[in-house]
Amino acid sequence: MTGKGVEWTEPERRSLELVRSIVEANPWAEFVLESKSHIRIRVKGQSLRWYLVEARLRGPTPQEAFFQLQRWQYVVTGGARRRDVVHTNRYTAQLCLNTRQSSTMPFGDKVAALCLSLHNDLITAMTIPLLAQFIVCPREELSKIMVFQDEMVVYYSMFDDEIDHNPPFMDFEQGAEPMFGGSDFGHTPEESPTGQQPEEEPLQPDPPSLTEEELEEMRLWEAYERHMEDLARRDEWNNRHDEDRR
Numbered sequence: 393m394t395g396k397g398v399e400w401t402e403p404e405r406r407s408l409e410l411v412r413s414i415v416e417a418n419p420w421a422e423f424v425l426e427s428k429s430h431i432r433i434r435v436k437g438q439s440l441r442w443y444l445v446e447a448r449l450r451g452p453t454p455q456e457a458f459f460q461l462q463r464w465q466y467v468v469t470g471g472a473r474r475r476d477v478v479h480t481n482r483y484t485a486q487l488c489l490n491t492r493q494s495s496t497m498p499f500g501d502k503v504a505a506l507c508l509s510l511h512n513d514l515i516t517a518m519t520i521p522l523l524a525q526f527i528v529c530p531r532e533e534l535s536k537i538m539v540f541q542d543e544m545v546v547y548y549s550m551f552d553d554e555i556d557h558n559p560p561f562m563d564f565e566q567g568a569e570p571m572f573g574g575s576d577f578g579h580t581p582e583e584s585p586t587g588q589q590p591e592e593e594p595l596q597p598d599p600p601s602l603t604e605e606e607l608e609e610m611r612l613w614e615a616y617e618r619h620m621e622d623l624a625r626r627d628e629w630n631n632r633h634d635e636d637r638r
Contacts, residue, residue, distance in 0.1 A: 400428065407500025414504055420511050431503060434477055437513035439527045442477040443487075444469040445506045447499050464499040468506065470540075472531035483534045487526060488541040 400408075408431075415421045415433060424432040429449040436442055446467045471477035471484040489506070497505075509516045517524035522540040529537070539546040 401498070403498040404500060407498035407504070409500070411500045411504050411507070414507060418511070421507055431499075433503065433507055434474070435507050435510045436474070437510055437527075438515075439513050439517075441513065441527055442471045442474050443510045443513075444471075444477050444480070444484075445503060445510065447503050464502075466499075466502060466506070468510070470526050472534060476531075476534075483531055485526065485529075485534055485537040486539045487522060488539055489520070489523075490542075 411431070411433070415423055420436040422434050424434055424444070426432075431445075431447040433445045434442060435445060446469075447464050448467075449464055466489075468487045468489050469477065469480060469484050470487050471480075473483070475481075476483040513523060513527060517527055522542055522545075525545060526540050536547050536549065537545055538548055
């Protein structure tokens with residue numbers, strides 16, 4: 393494990409063992425990253441949508457003491473297909489799931505609860521409307537969405553294309569830092585209240601080419617989507633025909 397100098401509490405160590413046991417026992421979950429400061433797990437939902445569950449250890453900063461933040465922060469990214477989540481492409485959006493209510497639980501227990509809830513997403517969506525919105529959202533529409541929240545769905549168009557379509561690691565806990573990256577959000581470098589130039593992002597490598605299995609999966613999804621569109625058009629035509637006969 394990485395994360396030099398990071399010390400875990402005994403409850404945290406035990407809770408991570410719970411997460412490992414769930415991932416090892418179920419084919420719908422897989423570890424992407426496991427270190428002492430960052431955990432990432434991919435989860436397949438019963439809706440056939442995919443999720444990336446992340447937990448990241450906070451650094452000892454003055455902001456942490458000021459906001460009384462939790463030791464770990466969590467984020468969930470959802471995608472229409474596995475490949476979307478693997479490459480976090482434009483067909484993914486973040487889900488603002490509140491973990492504040494279980495703030496006394498060790499981080500591994502929270503991660504385990506998120507994984508199980510997201511695998512059973514069709515049932516979980518009955519009590520979490522934003523998850524239901526994500527599940528029914530067409531894949532093409534996901535490319536326009538930044539975040540699913542309880543109050544609203546946040547579209548990129550709301551910000552007039554002033555921000556990157558790959559937002560930074562966000563914290564969705566109530567009472568935490570500003571959601572969109574702090575007080576410099578929405579300012580150019582010249583207008584930045586801090587007066588500091590933003591660091592340049594390293595260039596990201598191009599995603600690998602599709603495998604034969606992924607190509608076949610893509611063809612099946614496209615055929616399925618065309619079939620559902622044909623059924624919808626047929627139902628609409630039948631309804632209109634019935635109305636004309638009345």
